[in-house]
Amino acid sequence: IAGITQAPTSQILAAGRRMTLRCTQDMRHNAMYWYRQDLGLGLRLIHYSNTAGTTGKGEVPDGYSVSRANTDDFPLTLASAVPSQTSVYFCASRRRGGTGELFFGEGSRLTVL
Template sequence: NAGVTQTPKFRILKIGQSMTLQCAQDMNHNYMYWYRQDPGMGLKLIYYSVGAGITDKGEVPNGYNVSRSTTEDFPLRLELAAPSQTSVYFCASNRQGADGELFFGEGSRLTVL
């Protein structure tokens, strides 16, 4: 039981490049989330999904896209990377009705130069 797995752990991008952060969970959770964490700013929700085929915007969705074709996977796509997207990205999941108990991955540190 691996929990929530994120890849890659580290990545450096040039301005204007695109990439996909991968997230997979093996707990059969319906709900999945992407947060970004910046120093002193807490965790801000980018996108979330309540099940396969359903996604919704969070607080800071601009510059990102997501898809949810399976229960297990929830990739985050960065289009035209900008320095403001330099951050640590966390994927999380929980079962329906878990009232907030999230299981987080170990994070993906992205630097845009």
């Protein structure tokens, strides 16, 4: 089934550790996004990529980095996790030139202790 796969589904992490959340899509969408979802704050954009080889900052990029080596993969890295990064992270993709619909993965729940 075509779609977005995120891994891990859930992770508990000690503060200061490095963590990479993986995101893979098989829809050949050009654009990909990382959002974090926090209670009462909705979804906030962390980083995005319009196409392979390019990335951009969203509204809450500090403490996160991304790379886009190819069309399918868009990993999100926390270089040194802090408790405020405890959240549910969603990867999404969009076909550029389309109607703007975002397709979402099922999320990665991250707890930083």
